Amino acid sequence: MATYPFGSGRPDPASFPNRELGEAAMRVLPEMGNQLALYPGSLGYQPLRQLMADRLLKREGMAPAVDEIALSNGSMQGVTLMAQMFIEKTGDGVIMEEFSYSGTIGAYKKEGAELIGIPVDEHGMRMDALADELKTRADKGNLPKFIYVLATFQNPTGSVMPLERRKELLKIAGQYELPVVEDHCYADTVYEDYYVPSLYTLPSDVPVVHIESLSKILGPGVRLGCFFTKQPLLGQILSLRRDGGTSTLAAAVVHEYFRENLWTHVDKINSIVKEKRDLMFELLGQYPEVFEWFSRPKGGLFIWIKLPDATDRVKCEQIAEDRGVDYATGAAFHVHGSDVPYLRLAFGYASLQEIQKGIPILADCVREAQN
Amino acid sequence: MATYPFGSGRPDPASFPNRELGEAAMRVLPEMGNQLALYPGSLGYQPLRQLMADRLLKREGMAPAVDEIALSNGSMQGVTLMAQMFIEKTGDGVIMEEFSYSGTIGAYKKEGAELIGIPVDEHGMRMDALADELKTRADKGNLPKFIYVLATFQNPTGSVMPLERRKELLKIAGQYELPVVEDHCYADTVYEDYYVPSLYTLPSDVPVVHIESLSKILGPGVRLGCFFTKQPLLGQILSLRRDGGTSTLAAAVVHEYFRENLWTHVDKINSIVKEKRDLMFELLGQYPEVFEWFSRPKGGLFIWIKLPDATDRVKCEQIAEDRGVDYATGAAFHVHGSDVPYLRLAFGYASLQEIQKGIPILADCVREAQN
Numbered sequence: 001m002a003t004y005p006f007g008s009g010r011p012d013p014a015s016f017p018n019r020e021l022g023e024a025a026m027r028v029l030p031e032m033g034n035q036l037a038l039y040p041g042s043l044g045y046q047p048l049r050q051l052m053a054d055r056l057l058k059r060e061g062m063a064p065a066v067d068e069i070a071l072s073n074g075s076m077q078g079v080t081l082m083a084q085m086f087i088e089k090t091g092d093g094v095i096m097e098e099f100s101y102s103g104t105i106g107a108y109k110k111e112g113a114e115l116i117g118i119p120v121d122e123h124g125m126r127m128d129a130l131a132d133e134l135k136t137r138a139d140k141g142n143l144p145k146f147i148y149v150l151a152t153f154q155n156p157t158g159s160v161m162p163l164e165r166r167k168e169l170l171k172i173a174g175q176y177e178l179p180v181v182e183d184h185c186y187a188d189t190v191y192e193d194y195y196v197p198s199l200y201t202l203p204s205d206v207p208v209v210h211i212e213s214l215s216k217i218l219g220p221g222v223r224l225g226c227f228f229t230k231q232p233l234l235g236q237i238l239s240l241r242r243d244g245g246t247s248t249l250a251a252a253v254v255h256e257y258f259r260e261n262l263w264t265h266v267d268k269i270n271s272i273v274k275e276k277r278d279l280m281f282e283l284l285g286q287y288p289e290v291f292e293w294f295s296r297p298k299g300g301l302f303i304w305i306k307l308p309d310a311t312d313r314v315k316c317e318q319i320a321e322d323r324g325v326d327y328a329t330g331a332a333f334h335v336h337g338s339d340v341p342y343l344r345l346a347f348g349y350a351s352l353q354e355i356q357k358g359i360p361i362l363a364d365c366v367r368e369a370q371n
Numbered sequence: 372m373a374t375y376p377f378g379s380g381r382p383d384p385a386s387f388p389n390r391e392l393g394e395a396a397m398r399v400l401p402e403m404g405n406q407l408a409l410y411p412g413s414l415g416y417q418p419l420r421q422l423m424a425d426r427l428l429k430r431e432g433m434a435p436a437v438d439e440i441a442l443s444n445g446s447m448q449g450v451t452l453m454a455q456m457f458i459e460k461t462g463d464g465v466i467m468e469e470f471s472y473s474g475t476i477g478a479y480k481k482e483g484a485e486l487i488g489i490p491v492d493e494h495g496m497r498m499d500a501l502a503d504e505l506k507t508r509a510d511k512g513n514l515p516k517f518i519y520v521l522a523t524f525q526n527p528t529g530s531v532m533p534l535e536r537r538k539e540l541l542k543i544a545g546q547y548e549l550p551v552v553e554d555h556c557y558a559d560t561v562y563e564d565y566y567v568p569s570l571y572t573l574p575s576d577v578p579v580v581h582i583e584s585l586s587k588i589l590g591p592g593v594r595l596g597c598f599f600t601k602q603p604l605l606g607q608i609l610s611l612r613r614d615g616g617t618s619t620l621a622a623a624v625v626h627e628y629f630r631e632n633l634w635t636h637v638d639k640i641n642s643i644v645k646e647k648r649d650l651m652f653e654l655l656g657q658y659p660e661v662f663e664w665f666s667r668p669k670g671g672l673f674i675w676i677k678l679p680d681a682t683d684r685v686k687c688e689q690i691a692e693d694r695g696v697d698y699a700t701g702a703a704f705h706v707h708g709s710d711v712p713y714l715r716l717a718f719g720y721a722s723l724q725e726i727q728k729g730i731p732i733l734a735d736c737v738r739e740a741q742n
Contacts, residue, residue, distance in 0.1 A: 037387045074615040
């Protein structure tokens with residue numbers, strides 16, 4: 001692992017509740033009866049689905065029925081299932097932000113989709129650009145199959161789409177009858193007041209599929225997330241699921257821990273990660289000639305940095321690697337892999353000390369990579 | 372759940388080590404460091420892969436390198452990935468036993484494959500029929516993409532393919548350059564001496580992908596299995612994996628328990644399930660006019676029963692359901708869903724008492740359903 005790990009989106013490792021999960025396992029596993037000898041089913045362990053519903057109700061004021069929620073292998077399985085659901089043949093289009101999560105880009109390309117990148121600003125996907133794109137495509141009889149959007153703490157840009165724009169998005173989607181997939185995996189990593197209602201809570205003429213993750217507040221190693229939408233779409237998506245279901249063992253242990261500790265845990269890790277974010281911004285601010293940030297995210301795990309146009313990105317990456325600084329390149333988040341003058345810094349995983357030392361080193365790397 | 376649960380292939384629930392897994396979790400989770408805050412990667416938790424390799428070495432005398440083994444969500448994820456790997460377009464063929472695992476049949480149909488059922492006898496897939504089928508298809512330029520085979524404790528028939536036939540299978544596969552997928556998920560559920568080497572241990576000109584499961588000796592609720600094959604094929608398969616990896620939490624707990632208990636546990640549950648199998652056969656033998664078994668399996672979890680031809684299968688199922696007897700219908704295991712005069716009984720999950728009471732009731736159901 002890199003000395004300065006700013007690459008992957010991971011939570012704070014020091015606050016991971018290893019011992020508490022062990023204790024939770026010791027409490028719950030002996031009481032599991034025959035449940036681990038059964039297949040989890042396509043929805044999965046009921047108590048964790050109930051906890052997910054309670055969490056949504058508290059956060060969004062509105063939750064789906066417990067039997068409309070399906071547990072999944074992180075949010076990633078949900079993301080992938082949506083492509084299997086909506087992409088019927090090679091070349092079927094999917095609308096995304098021009099910069100989006102690299103995992104989604106990879107999964108949807110693999111499924112044969114045409115990725116249609118809509119330009120973004122500091123408030124997320126631009127609705128004027130979306131309307132233009134869809135009008136052009138409608139005129140040609142070449143409409144895409146669905147819209148994938150990271151409306152809250154967008155990855156990589158950190159933006160939050162304002163309420164009015166969300167309503168506009170749903171209106172446009174309704175106009176062209178396009179289902180909307182809302183990847184909401186960063187919704188609990190919050191450092192400043194930001195709240196905007198999820199798309200699924202807003203009136204809509206088209207189905208909204210909502211995807212959640214526990215990877216960002218607990219850890220990606222547990223591989224737990226969930227997704228939900230209304231019937232009959234939910235059943236159609238679940239019929240594509242061919243993995244036997246989500247681990248009841250992992251779900252039961254995590255449920256037992258979160259049963260009493262969810263919000264305490266979330267508050268605790270958010271206050272730790274906030275400190276890291278603040279320090280990273282403070283340090284980035286000391287190098288205005290090399291770092292320009294796209295937005296100052298109130299949540300999520302990333303800062304999207306615009307580099308000077310004259311930066312030799314390959315050289316920069318090599319120097320950084322030599323000096324132990326890991327970051328994600330801008331191209332990884334561009335829907336067509338274009339070599340854009342950006343990089344993404346993750347602030348959740350590295351320690352304060354690593355951030356303190358690593359950002360000045362990264363500044364040197366960028367400076368030395370100018371043409 | 373049915374009063375007499377002979378439907379689904381599940382292990383003995385009473386011997387499930389709930390408490391021991393809780394204790395294992397209490398030992399290992401506090402020592403996990405930052406591992407649960409990291410993505411498991413496409414191979415997964417290394418110590419469990421090592422344990423899988425040790426297990427294969429002991430059982431098969433030959434194990435792949437630990438870095439050639441990928442953990443998966445049960446064996447089912449491996450089964451599904453193979454279709455994604457080899458089926459490129461709708462109608463691409465896959466060779467299977469005429470009767471095969473219903474989960475595989477569903478997954479491969481969903482992937483758009485043409486399922487080509489090869490007749491079976493008490494020694495598994497018939498090689499004369501396979502050779503004929505492939506010759507005919509080769510003449511038409513319409514060869515299938517791969518062979519999927521349950522050579523050991525075939526589901527549903529319980530057969531074990533003898534060594535000579537395995538060699539012939541690999542020879543024929545080599546002749547037509549067809550990769551072979553060996554679903555070996557029942558290999559540890561053994562009640563009598565049977566050993567025949569796995570296909571992957573035999574010389575072969577074509578790649579063999581080998582799939583294992585922990586669902587049959589521990590429980591499907593843990594969702595752990597693995598698969599392996601040689602590079603470059605392994606890398607190609609893993610690139611199709613879009614789920615973020617297999618739960619490190621589940622893998623670490625199960626590894627910690629199995630680290631010292633694997634073979635003790637396997638011996639214990641096999642002796643329990645053997646007793647159930649034996650009782651079920653004893654009872655079935657009391658009704659020779661309604662039950663005829665395809666083979667007397669030395670392992671696995673199933674007995675494949677031939678019903679009298681005059682049985683009204685729909686009526687039989689209705690009566691059985693009314694009386695609380697759950698079994699799997701023959702049609703579920705036929706590659707084309709044909710209504711064949713068979714049913715599959717699972718003997719692992721039901722208690723001795725349930726078997727004792729349920730089989731005579733089932734005999735009545737069959738008798739009453741004669742036309």
